Amino acid sequence: MKTPALIAVLLLSMAPLTLPGSDPPGVASTAAPSWSWPLTPRPAVLRGFDPPDKPWLSGHRGVDLRSASDGGPVTSPESGTVSFVGVVVDRPVITVDHGNGLRSSFEPVRSTLAKGDRVAKGDTLGTLLVGHCGATPCIHWGVRRGDEYLNPLQFVTDLRPSVLLPLTRDPPG
Numbered sequence: 001m002k003t004p005a006l007i008a009v010l011l012l013s014m015a016p017l018t019l020p021g022s023d024p025p026g027v028a029s030t031a032a033p034s035w036s037w038p039l040t041p042r043p044a045v046l047r048g049f050d051p052p053d054k055p056w057l058s059g060h061r062g063v064d065l066r067s068a069s070d071g072g073p074v075t076s077p078e079s080g081t082v083s084f085v086g087v088v089v090d091r092p093v094i095t096v097d098h099g100n101g102l103r104s105s106f107e108p109v110r111s112t113l114a115k116g117d118r119v120a121k122g123d124t125l126g127t128l129l130v131g132h133c134g135a136t137p138c139i140h141w142g143v144r145r146g147d148e149y150l151n152p153l154q155f156v157t158d159l160r161p162s163v164l165l166p167l168t169r170d171p172p173g
């Protein structure tokens with residue numbers, strides 16, 4: 001009597017291993033998840049990366065991360081140079097150029113930094129403002145390589161579902 005259920009469980013548990021490997025949209029296969037989360041503690045993802053099929057269509061060109069507190073600090077996930085601070089339409093935005101063509105943008109964030117300022121990984125970029133997720137405090141984080149939007153989560157976590165990523169140690173030196 002229990003055999004069919006057991007087989008079903010086995011099949012379900014094996015399913016992830018038998019799926020063909022494929023990267024989610026916007027994932028650069030060479031990316032190593034070495035950045036830090038821009039919020040502390042590690043934020044929940046309220047809305048994931050959902051790029052449109054065509055540039056002129058609507059979509060979600062980044063991720064929304066929930067902050068544990070209103071007005072909490074937003075930190076740089078990787079070192080870089082501030083390339084933009086200002087208001088886009090009605091949203092205060094800060095952009096950091098990380099080199100290698102990669103840029104992070106955060107909104108809505110109030111910042112006292114200026115274009116050209118250098119930031120280290122973990123440095124405070126500014127203060128989170130409420131508004132992107134209604135009354136829930138969140139930041140929208142977008143990552144671009146050139147004009148292409150990438151999924152920011154690939155830089156802080158490994159998105160491949162069948163791989164458990166161990167904590168890696170930095171090489172000595």
Ligand SMILES: [Zn+2]
Pocket residue numbers: 047060062063064132139140141
């Ligand atoms: Zn968003």
